[in-house]
Amino acid sequence: MDCPKCSGEMVTKTHDGDISIERCRVCYGLLMEDYMLERMRDEWMAETFLDIGSASLGKKFDKIDNIKCPVCNIKMDKIVDPTQTHIWMESCPKCYRIFLDAGEFTDLKYETLSDKFKSLLKGKRK
Numbered sequence: 001m002d003c004p005k006c007s008g009e010m011v012t013k014t015h016d017g018d019i020s021i022e023r024c025r026v027c028y029g030l031l032m033e034d035y036m037l038e039r040m041r042d043e044w045m046a047e048t049f050l051d052i053g054s055a056s057l058g059k060k061f062d063k064i065d066n067i068k069c070p071v072c073n074i075k076m077d078k079i080v081d082p083t084q085t086h087i088w089m090e091s092c093p094k095c096y097r098i099f100l101d102a103g104e105f106t107d108l109k110y111e112t113l114s115d116k117f118k119s120l121l122k123g124k125r126k
């Protein structure tokens with residue numbers, strides 16, 4: 001499979017037998033099914049194994065839009081995370097695979113954790 005952004009080779013990466021994603025060897029973009037993203041968000045430290053590209057590299061490739069799903073060969077939609085509107089992701093309208101640039105998953109996950117932490121603190125305070 002070729003990377004939809006840079007045509008680099010996408011290789012399958014697995015983590016703990018539960019998580020399986022495709023990662024580009026050149027831009028370190030990540031392609032995964034939508035339920036896999038939820039699993040990765042729950043998996044402790046998944047970002048350190050899977051999202052190894054630098055955020056600055058990811059920002060460079062984030063400027064490339066209008067990409068096609070490498071599986072379905074149709075245009076992917078730009079979507080934002082409902083809780084973190086600064087993170088743009090590409091989503092395939094047919095197979096629901098999601099493409100994240102390098103660093104975006106770490107951003108997504110870190111913010112999610114800190115948001116959870118904030119609500120924990122709020123819950124404790126009277």
Ligand SMILES: [Zn+2]
Nearest residue numbers: 003006024027
């Ligand atoms: Zn790539």
Ligand SMILES: [Zn+2]
Nearest residue numbers: 069072092095
């Ligand atoms: Zn697709």
